[in-house]
Amino acid sequence: MSSVRYFSEGISFKVPNPRKTSSWIKSVIQVNKAKLKEVSFIFCSDSYLLQMNQSFLNHNTLTDIITFDYSKSRNALEGEIYISVERVLENAEKFEVSFEQEIKRVMIHGILHLLGFKDKKVKEKAQMRKKEEACLSLFK
Secondary structure, three states: OOEEEEEEEOOOOOOOOHHHHHHHHHHHHHHOOOOEEEEEEEEEOHHHHHHHHHHHHOOOOOOOEEEEEOOOOOOOEEEEEEEEHHHHHHHHHHOOOOHHHHHHHHHHHHHHHHOOOOOOOHHHHHHHHHHHHHHHOOOO
């Protein structure tokens, strides 16, 4: 059974349009010729995600997202995607987009990581951004 699940850790947060969002995420995975096993989104604070960044990645910086890929193959995507709602709010203001648009971008960014896309190098970042835009256009 495949599922997209939503949780919050230490904050009160509900995903806008959860059914529609889950359907969109599943369609993005399908378009990329992969299958969904289970993906959990955990929405949290900056401090919670910073602690995870320090503990698991040895990074001492704020970030909007951390993705843990538990997939054994691209045929069964499985993972946890942690998102700082505070970072998303700040970035929405910074990039002059709505919170809803930015949260969708960050969520699909995590899915793209599970699909194997990287963003460490300049060329990879450009490809990731292009892919994010294509995925956002699929949200109906």
